[in-house]
């Protein structure tokens with residue numbers, strides 16, 4: 001089999017997506033997601049200008065060799081743009097191979113290790129009452145694990161809170177919006193939020209929380225300690241992770257489990273975190289971490305240290321990545337949990353897919369390949385529109401981590 005062509009499909013059915021379609025001489029094609037929220041065209045250009053010309057004529061079954069060719073062959077390694085581009089190719093090749101062998105992708109990754117993929121939903125509210133209500137709504141929908149976020153009193157537009165009447169979606173068309181932050185107010189507030197959620201929803205629900213890189217290590221240690229009575233499934237991204245050593249301090253002070261890595265693009269971003277057992281869950285996912293080929297190695301390394309996966313799955317990760325993550329999560333030994341932030345109905349229409357949700361778990365489907373396609377005609381009706389993630393400032397105007 002040979003790769004005969006490859007093209008990018010850019011579309012914005014409610015939000016932007018960059019999708020790579022690789023076509024072979026046997027009429028089988030594969031899809032890969034290349035969406036890097038707020039920097040989409042950088043990856044698109046990397047693929048169109050630098051990667052696609054090198055793919056034509058290659059055997060799509062040589063997945064490992066093509067991965068090494070794109071990674072080592074570029075000379076310039078790592079980084080989200082490069083690794084998202086490599087991921088798109090890699091996932092499309094796994095899709096092609098599984099379709100050619102007429103089997104669901106999970107069978108190429110070791111086969112089923114469990115019946116379904118445990119997922120967590122997003123519950124958000126402007127205040128505690130709204131957040132509790134939102135958690136309850138997700139429990140009623142069947143979720144067994146829910147991430148709870150709430151507006152912080154005295155901090156206008158804090159992280160994770162939707163605009164009135166709309167589902168939460170961080171990227172906005174136009175130039176970046178600005179949000180405000182106060183770690184002091186947040187640290188005083190967070191235990192009250194989780195006390196209220198536990199009071200309303202009981203002890204059995206898995207509760208998660210995203211700190212979104214906003215605290216210093218010592219502040220994060222304080223947060224983890226203060227949340228221990230509510231036994232969270234995890235606290236996510238408690239501090240930025242460029243300095244992996246920062247997690248040592250958090251770990252020494254709290255038994256609240258820690259997840260990090262949604263902005264990682266390489267195994268090496270997580271190497272110290274894993275081998276020192278400073279984290280419990282790795283969030284680096286297929287689209288930004290170099291594809292299935294890369295994540296399989298990272299997950300196997302993590303397994304040795306009893307670190308499990310907890311892949312990023314917000315709406316900026318397209319249904320193609322969601323499908324890939326579900327096959328992956330079904331197959332690997334050290335799967336932990338998968339984020340599930342449902343796409344809009346329009347996005348789902350553009351990307352028809354086999355995966356389903358039922359009673360807290362998701363299932364990738366048992367058809368050949370990834371089980372997701374793109375309706376190119378429909379996609380063409382929603383052209384790419386520039387959009388950005390917000391930036392954040394402290395109450396005195398200082399720029400801080402969003």
Ligand code: GCO
Nearest residue numbers: 037170210212262313314316
């Ligand atoms: C999450 C995330 C997202 C990110 C977004 C950035 O845990 O779901 O933190 O909401 O902010 O995916 O592109």
Ligand code: MG
Nearest residue numbers: 210236237262
């Ligand atoms: Mg997050």
